[in-house]
Amino acid sequence: MNHYCLECGTQLDTRIIEDRKREICPACGWIHYKQYKVSAGVRIEKDGRLLLVKRGIDPWKGHWYMPAGFLEVDEDPEEAAVREAFEETGLKVKTLRLAGVYTYKDDPRGNGIVFLYDAEILGGTMQITNETEKIGFLSAEEVMQLKFTGISGFNQIQDWLKTKGVLMEIDHA
Numbered sequence: 001m002n003h004y005c006l007e008c009g010t011q012l013d014t015r016i017i018e019d020r021k022r023e024i025c026p027a028c029g030w031i032h033y034k035q036y037k038v039s040a041g042v043r044i045e046k047d048g049r050l051l052l053v054k055r056g057i058d059p060w061k062g063h064w065y066m067p068a069g070f071l072e073v074d075e076d077p078e079e080a081a082v083r084e085a086f087e088e089t090g091l092k093v094k095t096l097r098l099a100g101v102y103t104y105k106d107d108p109r110g111n112g113i114v115f116l117y118d119a120e121i122l123g124g125t126m127q128i129t130n131e132t133e134k135i136g137f138l139s140a141e142e143v144m145q146l147k148f149t150g151i152s153g154f155n156q157i158q159d160w161l162k163t164k165g166v167l168m169e170i171d172h173a
């Protein structure tokens with residue numbers, strides 16, 4: 001597929017730049033640097049159960065994840081985590097601390113990095129959206145039966161299970 005310069009609209013060439021194949025504009029020199037997409041999400045536990053959302057759309061329709069989404073260009077990760085939690089669950093939340101940073105290279109929309117925050121619920125009403133099938137607080141035993149949204153989702157869940165003293169030995173796929 002042909003790509004075009006975001007600055008001047010000229011068709012891009014592919015060249016080796018800084019030891020990598022990159023697309024560059026022969027007219028103005030603009031280089032298309034492929035970079036990580038940045039996401040943020042929340043890890044919320046209540047009575048030993050973890051808040052999870054079941055995706056209703058592809059990619060990973062039917063798989064489960066902790067509420068998360070892409071940062072807007074002017075957002076801090078914690079702001080994005082709070083916003084995404086509300087959009088995906090209807091819950092108003094507050095971040096408490098960074099729980100972990102995760103990367104993935106198995107999403108068809110591009111490679112990414114996820115900032116995951118421990119958070120608590122301030123209010124709101126739990127509800128599904130047109131992108132989600134279910135929401136719920138699940139026990140470690142229930143969580144281990146689920147399919148997750150890729151390697152980052154799997155690693156996030158595995159780290160939570162470790163805090164419960166459970167080591168998950170199933171395949172993430």
Ligand SMILES: [Zn+2]
Nearest residue numbers: 005008025028
């Ligand atoms: Zn250009």
